[in-house]
């Protein structure tokens with residue numbers, strides 16, 4: 001009996017499809033694992049968790065009428081930086097901080113109890129007890 005339900009050609013096609021699917025998957029995986037986040041906290045609470053995919057501006061309002069404009073900026077190397085481009089706080093320490101990248105300290109606006117920082121997507125192990 002000659003069982004030709006699945007021919008050699010079909011098998012090759014199937015293998016090619018699987019391979020292509022695998023490639024797509026691994027490509028997606030790479031893009032995903034590269035994704036970093038902007039985290040903005042206000043009064044200790046996370047109010048913005050934004051995946052860095054494009055340049056944008058986010059307005060953070062504080063309860064007493066204060067605000068910070070947080071900007072996500074694409075750097076020349078294709079990474080992202082973040083800065084506080086505008087604020088109505090008195091000393092503008094947050095604005096003067098300029099751009100920060102993943103490895104930098106967070107932007108802090110004490111009057112508005114606001115912090116903005118970039119974090120890696122993977123959960124970072126907490127450094128404890130130094």
Ligand SMILES: [Zn+2]
Nearest residue numbers: 087089094109
């Ligand atoms: Zn400020």
